[in-house]
Amino acid sequence: MHFSSWTLRSRLIALTVLLVAVTSVFVGGVMAFVIKQSFVANFDNQLANSVQGISRSLASSGQIASGQYGVEPGTIVAYYPTYATAAGVQFGTNDAVQLTQRQLQNVESSAGSDRLRTGAPAAFATGDVGPREYRFTTAPVGPGGSNGVLVVGKPTSLLNTEIAGVLAPVAAVVILAIVLAGLLAALIIGRALRPLRRVAAVASNVASLPLERGDVELPERVPEEDTNPHTEVGQVGSALNNLLDSVQSALEVRQASEEKVRNFVADASHELRTPLASIRGYAEITRRFGGDLSEDVQHNIGRIESEAQRMTSLVEDLLLLARLDAERELATTDVDLSRLLVDVVSDANAAGRDHEWELDIPDEPVIVRGDAAKLQQVFTNLVANARVHTPAGTRVVVELAEPRDGHVLARVRDDGPGIPEKLRPQLFGRFVRGDSSRARSTGSTGLGLSIVNAVVEAHHGTVSVASEPGTTIFTVQLPVQQPAEAKQPQPA
Ligand SMILES: Nc1ncnc2c1ncn2[C@@H]1O[C@H](COP(=O)(O)OP(=O)(O)O)[C@@H](O)[C@H]1O
Ligand SMILES: [Mg+2]
Known part of the structure; x- marks a missing residue:
């Protein structure tokens, strides 16, 4: 999943954890570096003390004393006298062990043979002797290095254990801090975003209301505590x-103007009935x-009559709609649909x-x-359509x-020419009708099916x-168990 498709909550938590992790790792790294430097300096200091001490003891007594001058187990001491071949010992837990020739060569190469020859003063070098890594330093023995050169090496494993002993808790604290930051971020961000979820819930509740028709109440509002500016x-x-308030008032205005x-349409249709009846009457008398x-x-008078008739049915339909x-x-009563269809x-x-x-009804009403x-x-x-919009001889069932x-299904089926394709999408809309001259002469208004639908x-x-x-079927589905007070859905 792409980062930008994460939830805001996950993104904020991830960013917080990342930030804390980067900061802690950086701080921890700097700390580790500084600690390591000071430990190495301390280690080298001890090494320098050891080599000085042993060098003095060698110069005065010609002996390397074990257990002195910070000589710990694993320490290598190698002496390069000017008058004889090199000799070296490694201090074990109890005793000094003589270095083999090979080990001695390794010490030589690790500590740097130049220094051994010249008897230069102490410098620190790191090298391997056998399986372990050592830090070496050298010191001249006797006045002006006249007796030879001494090499002392201590295993760095000692140093590393010390450093690890300090850095392990630091690392643990860093990891703990990252985990803690994650948990806290989850908690705090979750809390901070909760009001946003409440606001979203209000928005989606309102969106699910049917706003397009009728008298709409918008009861839903964002609670007071989530509207702090x-x-x-x-x-x-x-x-x-604010948006909901203005939508509410817009809906009220819309509702009022619709009403x-x-x-107006109802009044106008009603008012038109009387003069239309007069026109029809006078036309008929004149004829x-x-x-x-x-x-x-x-x-012409016949035309006046038939057009007046057409207008009358238009006005009746308009009034009904x-x-x-x-x-x-x-007005709800029990209606016997079987009887009704027989009459129709x-x-x-x-x-x-x-x-x-043809009529096909079940035996039971x-x-x-x-x-x-x-x-x-x-x-x-429906039946008038099947009669008016089909040629003679059409069979209507x-x-x-x-x-x-x-539910009960009632069907009106005819084997006429069918409904023109361009009418079908808005067939139940108002003033939608086929434009045949026959339809015009039969008083087609285009309101019949919208009345059916309403x-x-x-x-x-x-x-x-x-x-x-060849087949046109209108199917009407009605609930049989009509609730006592059937409410009419609000008109569009
Ligand atoms: N059974 C049918 N067969 C063919 N066309 C039909 C049929 N019923 C309806 N129509 C078409 O649908 C149009 C709309 O019907 P309607 O709303 O009743 O208006 P009107 O009958 O006044 O024209 C009609 O004009 C006609 O073209
Ligand atoms: Mg009709």
Whole structure:
């Protein structure tokens, strides 16, 4: 996983631990270096003391005394007298052990043969004698080095154990500090980010509300303690609260203006009914009792009548939709869907004698809770579409299935030409209709299916369509066990 996709919490913890680790390792490293330097200096000091002491003792007595001058087990003492071949001893736990010729050569090469020849004063060198590493120093023996040169070497393992003894606790403390920093960072950062999580929770709760329709309440706010403007999270919290406040008032304004438009449409449709009825009436009277009218005038009056009729159904549909939008409660009674379909199909049969009608309902009556008149409108519209938008001879089947899983399915199927493809996506939208001249002459408004949709939604059901040339099926699904007070969802 890429670092930038980590949570803020993990990132902050990782960064803190890294920072503490780098700092501690740096400080620890510097400390280790300084400690090591001082230990080496101390070691060399002791070595210098040893070589001086032994050199003096050699000069005065010609002997190397064991157990003196800081000669510890493992110390190598090699003497290069001017008058004889070199001799060396290694001090063990108890005794001095004579160095072999080979070991002596190693001492010589490690300590530097130049110095041995010239008898130069002490300088420190590191080298291997056998398996161990030694630090050597030399000293002249006798006045002006006249007796020879002395070499003393101590195993560095002594030094290393001492250094390790000091540095091990330092390393342990560094590791402990890193672990502790990680734990503390996790704790503190977790706490510091908790308000951010609360703010996020409020935001996602609000986002899950259905804001697009109706009277929306936004009860959710970031709690007081997370809106302190002196903290960053508090600023986010109070910004979110301000946003929610303005969204709330925007929604109220939207709701008010929607209501205004709905009321206006309902009022306007209602007001238009009376003059429309008059126009139809006068047109009819003129046509019937107008005396000898020319064919042209008769035709025109017929057009006035049919257009007035079309406008009447448009106004009726608009009024129904506006009322559906505005009404919150449906009048709910037990509705016998089987009976309702029988009525709808027999009406359709009377109106469309040039179509074939078939009804297929179960033996038992199917009862749903709802508004009988509006449910009737649903099936009247679907059946009218199957009659009006299909050619003569089309077969229309209305089926009602047995209720299952708390739902009942009603289908209106025809074998007509199908719904034009470009209509299908917004078929249930308002004023969506096929533009055939036949549809126009039959009073097509494009509101039929949007009424179907609104009524079915108000009954907590669904309506869907499947259409291809030769079969068009509208399926209405309604809950059989309708809750006592069916609430109409808020209109868009
Ligand atoms: N059974 C059907 N067969 C063919 N086309 C249909 C059918 N039902 C609906 N349509 C198409 O869908 C459009 C929208 O239907 P609708 O909303 O009832 O409006 P309207 O019937 O007033 O035109 C219709 O204009 C028609 O083109
Ligand atoms: Mg229609």
